[in-house]
Amino acid sequence: MPVLVVNVDHVATIRQARMGNEPDPVTAAHLAEMAGAMGVIVHLREDRRHIQDRDVEMLKDVLKTNLHLEMAATSEMKSIALKTCPYMICLVPEKREELTTEGGLECLGREDFLQSFLDPFHQAGIRTSLFIDADRYQLDAAARTGAEYVEIHTGHYAEAKNYKERQKELEKIIAGVSHAQELNLKVNLGHGLNYQNIFGFSKVRGIMEYSIGHSIISRAVLTGMTEAVQAMSGIIRSFVD
Numbered sequence: 001m002p003v004l005v006v007n008v009d010h011v012a013t014i015r016q017a018r019m020g021n022e023p024d025p026v027t028a029a030h031l032a033e034m035a036g037a038m039g040v041i042v043h044l045r046e047d048r049r050h051i052q053d054r055d056v057e058m059l060k061d062v063l064k065t066n067l068h069l070e071m072a073a074t075s076e077m078k079s080i081a082l083k084t085c086p087y088m089i090c091l092v093p094e095k096r097e098e099l100t101t102e103g104g105l106e107c108l109g110r111e112d113f114l115q116s117f118l119d120p121f122h123q124a125g126i127r128t129s130l131f132i133d134a135d136r137y138q139l140d141a142a143a144r145t146g147a148e149y150v151e152i153h154t155g156h157y158a159e160a161k162n163y164k165e166r167q168k169e170l171e172k173i174i175a176g177v178s179h180a181q182e183l184n185l186k187v188n189l190g191h192g193l194n195y196q197n198i199f200g201f202s203k204v205r206g207i208m209e210y211s212i213g214h215s216i217i218s219r220a221v222l223t224g225m226t227e228a229v230q231a232m233s234g235i236i237r238s239f240v241d
Ligand code: PXP
Pocket: 007, 009, 043, 070, 090, 092, 100, 101, 131, 151, 190, 191, 192, 193, 211, 212, 213, 214, 215
């Protein structure tokens, strides 16, 4: 059965807008777990634009499900991840100027580097995943690195401008899923998935995890709006002149 793993980066994005301490991504992670998420994902970016090192440490301490750490393949992230010991790491490409991860990791021709990067994680019993496009050559290369999982990038599907383009991207992902499974890679999916486009995968078998953040946090902001305004309005109305 596939499971949902919730990315709470954007709770931290809102917090960092004021550089304060709310909303707390750790509290959001607890609520996600209580609602049925089987894990929580954070991306500790080099520029620390949302998740901070302390969030990662606290999540590792308090989560009852699994902590997934998305990270660039740098030596700084490697040492943080090995110290933290998350359930799984997922290597992603990272550019400072991007708003979010824009594409899959380049694995082709980098198998040796990636294999030696992942090696200490395997020795430490940490599951490893590579975020890649649904491209058979990249998947072949991913398998050669010894990674246990791939997360196939669903962003191009999510961003497709029309039905025809969306179907084309969906078919590419479905072919990628089968190819990865033939290579004995476990398959996760993620990026840009929302309450509408997720249905495209309803008949796709063998997916281990769906990694979803932005659409869930967006919905949470709006579904929580009425209650939040009522609470503040109630306080102000209780003031007497
Ligand atoms: N998977 C990866 C590798 C990502 O970089 C992201 C974005 O942080 C996600 C999944 C979640 O994407 P979204 O926030 O669009 O649901």
